[in-house]
Amino acid sequence: MNLAFLLVSQRNRKVFTYRSNVGVDNKRNFEQNSVDTKMITVICGTNRANSNTSLVVRFYENLLKSKNQEVEVLYLEDLPKDYVFHNDVLGNASPEFTNIVKSKIVPADKLVVISPEYNGGYTGALKAFIDGVWPENLKGKKVAMVGVASGRSGNLRGMDHLTNIFHYLKMDVIPFKLPISRIETLIDNGELVDVYTMETLDKHADQLIES
Numbered sequence: 001m002n003l004a005f006l007l008v009s010q011r012n013r014k015v016f017t018y019r020s021n022v023g024v025d026n027k028r029n030f031e032q033n034s035v036d037t038k039m040i041t042v043i044c045g046t047n048r049a050n051s052n053t054s055l056v057v058r059f060y061e062n063l064l065k066s067k068n069q070e071v072e073v074l075y076l077e078d079l080p081k082d083y084v085f086h087n088d089v090l091g092n093a094s095p096e097f098t099n100i101v102k103s104k105i106v107p108a109d110k111l112v113v114i115s116p117e118y119n120g121g122y123t124g125a126l127k128a129f130i131d132g133v134w135p136e137n138l139k140g141k142k143v144a145m146v147g148v149a150s151g152r153s154g155n156l157r158g159m160d161h162l163t164n165i166f167h168y169l170k171m172d173v174i175p176f177k178l179p180i181s182r183i184e185t186l187i188d189n190g191e192l193v194d195v196y197t198m199e200t201l202d203k204h205a206d207q208l209i210e211s
């Protein structure tokens with residue numbers, strides 16, 4: 001099979017539909033992206049109810065608010081249950097999903113992704129969400145990461161993998177990737193109580209704000 005034949009036959013395949021759709025949507029989404037806002041959206045990278053990650057997310061949200069930042073929070077567990085199959089990219093998105101992207105992702109100039117470690121990496125729920133958002137709606141945004149785990153590595157591997165994905169999406173990754181290990185020992189009564197972890201999160205937030 002020669003290259004010309006391969007290109008012609010590829011043109012009829014769905015993978016090209018995705019690329020050309022991105023092109024069509026670029027204009028519309030670029031206008032949305034170019035809005036001059038100073039908003040930070042914190043993303044809780046699990047859909048597990050009552051997750052320990054959500055406690056870190058709540059702490060981070062309050063931290064940013066105490067530093068006079070405009071903050072939105074997106075808990076993946078609040079997404080429509082069918083978002084893996086029905087979203088902006090795959091089609092048949094519910095208005096609810098599209099509104100969440102429009103209100104919490106598009107206007108944010110910075111994102112904080114706080115993701116637990118599941119099976120040695122970040123969560124499938126988070127990848128499904130990223131895949132459901134048009135790349136143009138992520139391109140150019142600054143993104144900071146925090147990992148949360150029961151084990152010792154604090155989701156370092158997951159954050160490294162996310163770094164590759166965010167670079168692919170032409171996002172600006174903040175170098176300070178903070179692993180939080182042994183999370184169960186750092187919380188009490190549904191709240192983060194470990195002083196060292198809180199201080200480190202504070203430095204992390206400062207770096208994001210200064211970036």
Ligand SMILES: Cc1cc2nc3c(=O)[nH]c(=O)nc-3n(C[C@H](O)[C@H](O)[C@H](O)COP(=O)(O)O)c2cc1C
Binds near residue numbers: 116119120121150151
């Ligand atoms: C499906 C699943 C897989 C997990 N895999 C790991 C793992 O590979 N390494 C680890 O340290 N903890 C692992 N954990 C434990 C989580 O890190 C722990 O639940 C921690 O509290 C963060 O997750 P949470 O926000 O869902 O609570 C796993 C938990 C779940 C639910």
